[in-house]
Amino acid sequence: MSDDEHEPQPQPQVQPQVKPEVEVEAEQAPSRTEQVAALRPAYQDDLADGLDRFFEPPRTSCPWCGSVRLETRLRTTDLLQHKPGRFVLDRCQDCRHTFQNPRLNGAGLEFYYRDFYDGLGEKQLGNTFASRTKMYEQRARALLPFDDAPKTWLDVGTGHGHFCEAARGVHSGTTFDGLDFTDGAELAERAGRVERGYRGSFTELAPELAARYDVVSMFHYLEHSTEPPLELEAARQAIRPGGHLVIEVPDPDSRYARLLGRWWLPWLQPQHLHFVPVANLRQRLTDLGFTVVLEQHAEPHDPVDLLAATWLALDNTAPRDNLPWLPHPPNALRRTLRGALLLAGVPALILGTLLDRFAVRPVSHRLGVSNAYRLVARRD
Structure with a gap:
């Protein structure tokens, strides 16, 4: 910017405008009820x-x-x-x-x-993901002992790129790209959260991305994949020799998986297709030519199990909300009953939150209830 741009500039003469008698109202976005209908x-x-x-x-x-x-x-x-x-x-x-x-x-x-990550659910899920900056930064810091200055990083299953945006604060000199099967990667690129957003299948795009990245991350992505072994092979192809793969997935050996049964949030049916025990994943990575340099259980634990189980039980006991896959919207009585039951469950939700964060979280790994594990593996 030149010095001239800091000088006050002559202001153009503006002709007075006649205000129209009737102002056109801004177009309103459809309400949720209208979207459902x-x-x-x-x-x-x-x-x-x-x-x-x-x-x-x-x-x-x-x-x-x-x-x-x-x-x-x-x-x-x-x-x-x-x-x-x-x-x-x-x-x-x-x-x-x-x-x-x-x-x-x-x-x-x-x-x-449909309508989980986009459509009806896009705003709520987007707000949830955007609010998890500290968790994203912690994930990014897991790589620091092994590579504190990677040049290129590909986040697979990036969604709208919120991890990449937060991780840039930990790895300031790194170029972050994102890949997702949905249009989230393209949205992330337009929002500036990633340098390049790839839309499509990782296994199909891997030859194009061969040996391009110092780091590939898969945070809660592998469980959504139809063929996890093929995703791991694609990661090996995309990572340069000496680069790293960072994976985080639900831990099917968590005691919560047994104690909470169907109310354990990480089951997330029907989206989660595979749950890989940590020993299986370590062995498969070794077979592919990786060396696992870090295994974490306490750090990736997300302290929401009891809160989520309480909410799922309440939500499934209450009459259904207005949903487009149900044949009819609920009547006034059912809406009132739903609101009353959820309101009555607030103390239980608060208790679940307090137990999750202050009683269980500090000893989650010791109790064997960590709901996720993380591996960092070096491609040899």
Whole structure:
């Protein structure tokens, strides 16, 4: 900027304008009730053909190790969106891998993801993710002992890029790119949270990204993938030799998974397709030519288990909210009953929050209830 730009400039003469008698009101965004009403016909059409078309045939063997020794671990429903359907998680008795069986196919994934991260759910989820800056910074700091100045970092499953925006405060000299199957990566690029936003499948884009990155991160991404082993191979392809892979996933060995049953939030059915025990992931990374240099359980624990379980139980006991996949909106009586029940549950929600944050969090790993684990692995 030149010095001239700091000098006061002559102001142009402005002609007085006549104010119109009637001002045009700014166009209002549709209310949630209007959005739900507009979406209802399409959802009812989707459901008219039944739910079987959303699922693949059931597997008879473990997708991780191939064993045929399977057992049912959990049966549940969609506890967050309340879309219709029943979902089963099976566990391999040999390698202990837990997976959705039968698994959603492409049409099923589209149906159950719709209006969760986008549409009806976009604003709420966006606000939630944007408010987690401290957690994102902690994730970024996990790499510091092994590489305190990476030049390039690809965040896979980046959503709207909020992790990259926060991580830039820890790694100020790093160029962050994001990849996501949705348009979130493109939105993140337009918002300046990532330098480049790739939209698409990581396994398909990996050849284009070969050996381009010092770091690839997958934070709560692998459990959403239909083929986790292929995602790990794609990560190896995208990372330069000597670079690092940072992974964080739900821990299926958490005691909360057993104690809270279907009310354990990380089950997140039907979106979470795979739950990989830490020993399995370590071995697969070793087989791919990585060396695991860090394993954390206490640090990635998100202290929300009791609060979330309480909320899920209350929300599922109360009459349903107005949702487009339900045939009709609730009447006044059901809306009143729902509000009264949720209000009555506020003390339980407060208690759950206090226990999560102050009683359990300091000793979560000692109690074996950490709900996630994190690995940092170096590509050799």
